[in-house]
Amino acid sequence: MVQIFLDTANIDEIREAASWGVLDGVTTNPTLVAKTGRKWADVVQDILALVDGPISLEVTSTQADEMIKEGRKLAKLHKNVVVKIQMTTEGLKAIKVLSKEGIRVNTTLVFSANQAILAAKAGAKYVSPFIGRLDDQGQEGMQVIREIVTIFGNYDWDCEVLVASVRHPLHVIEAAKLGADIVTVPFDVLKKMAGHTLTDVGLKRFLDDWQKVPK
Ligand code: G3P
Numbered sequence: 001m002v003q004i005f006l007d008t009a010n011i012d013e014i015r016e017a018a019s020w021g022v023l024d025g026v027t028t029n030p031t032l033v034a035k036t037g038r039k040w041a042d043v044v045q046d047i048l049a050l051v052d053g054p055i056s057l058e059v060t061s062t063q064a065d066e067m068i069k070e071g072r073k074l075a076k077l078h079k080n081v082v083v084k085i086q087m088t089t090e091g092l093k094a095i096k097v098l099s100k101e102g103i104r105v106n107t108t109l110v111f112s113a114n115q116a117i118l119a120a121k122a123g124a125k126y127v128s129p130f131i132g133r134l135d136d137q138g139q140e141g142m143q144v145i146r147e148i149v150t151i152f153g154n155y156d157w158d159c160e161v162l163v164a165s166v167r168h169p170l171h172v173i174e175a176a177k178l179g180a181d182i183v184t185v186p187f188d189v190l191k192k193m194a195g196h197t198l199t200d201v202g203l204k205r206f207l208d209d210w211q212k213v214p215k
Contacts, residue, residue, distance in 0.1 A: 002176040005054070005184035007164065009033045011046045013187035018050055020194070025053035027128070027164065027184040029084065029108065030060060048078045056106045056126075058084035064093035075103040082106045082126065087115045092122045099123030106162060113147035120152065120159035126182070130165035131175075141165070142174050149178050169193045 003024040006017050009032040017023045026047055033040055047055055055078070059070040071083040071094060082104045085091045095105045099122070106126040107119035111134060116127040129148060131141025148161050160181035166172060169192045175183050185193070 002172075002180065003182040004190070005056075005162070005182055006190065007032065007166070007184040007186050009036050009038075009043050009047070010187065011036075011043070011050070014047060014050050017187060017190055022190075023051060023053070024182070025055060025080075025082075025184075026051050027056040027084070027106070027162070029058050044077065048080060051080070053080060054082045054104070054106075054126075055080050056082045056084045056108075058108060059086075059094075062086070062088070062090060064090040064097075067091065067094035068097050071098045071103060071105070072101070084108045084128075085124075087111075087119060087127075092118055095119060095122040095124050099125070108164070111144065113144060113151060116144075116148045116159075116161075117151060120157050124159055126160045126162045128162045128164040128184070131163060131171060132165035132167040134165075135167070142171070142178070145175055145180055146178055149180055153179070 004022055005025040005027050006014055006023055007027045009028045014026060033043055036043055057074045059067045061067045061070050067085055074083050075081050083098060084106045085094050087107050087109045098105050104125040106128055107124040108128045110116050110127050110129045119127045129144050134141035145163055152159055162182040162184060163175040163180045164184050166183055166185045166189055169189060172183050
């Protein structure tokens with residue numbers, strides 16, 4: 001079954017989604033944490049307390065040695081932490097070392113199947129292709145998902161495809177049809193997935209008709 005992660009650092013959104021019983025994990029990045037206006041450590045503590053599933057926390061160093069040190073520190077915070085490493089050659093060096101130590105790595109800022117192949121070979125547990133940003137520049141993001149899912153499937157690689165930069169519910173449906181392991185969605189996309197105007201109309205009719213039933 002496709003796993004659903006929430007792509008946010010907003011605790012109210014995470015609490016609400018978790019209460020629906022559909023949340024498998026959370027992904028964060030510096031941009032999402034900055035949006036909250038809260039201290040990083042407070043945000044992370046709250047997320048770890050709320051969700052018992054993979055929580056991606058991103059390193060902010062760019063040199064492999066520093067990424068490795070930062071990654072080790074993040075991984076020590078909690079068993080659910082997944083260290084998010086940028087898809088660069090320095091990132092690949094860090095992925096290799098951290099994954100050998102048993103630390104799960106999510107490779108972020110993946111925009112091509114070639115990058116996904118290298119990240120998986122280096123030992124990443126997850127690759128995160130950013131499909132919305134590809135769509136934004138006129139390239140079909142979902143085509144990259146199609147390629148990565150096929151390639152990983154060909155070799156039975158133990159690296160999960162985590163579809164990121166998801167902008168609308170159709171992205172989720174397409175990703176799931178292709179067999180992607182995970183989609184990480186903003187809360188507004190999750191809400192759109194749950195709703196349908198015909199559900200609202202149907203519910204209103206049921207409730208109106210219930211008023212007509214003699215009691
Ligand atoms: O998961 C990555 C995501 O946060 C990036 O999304 O909408 O900024 O491209 P976006």
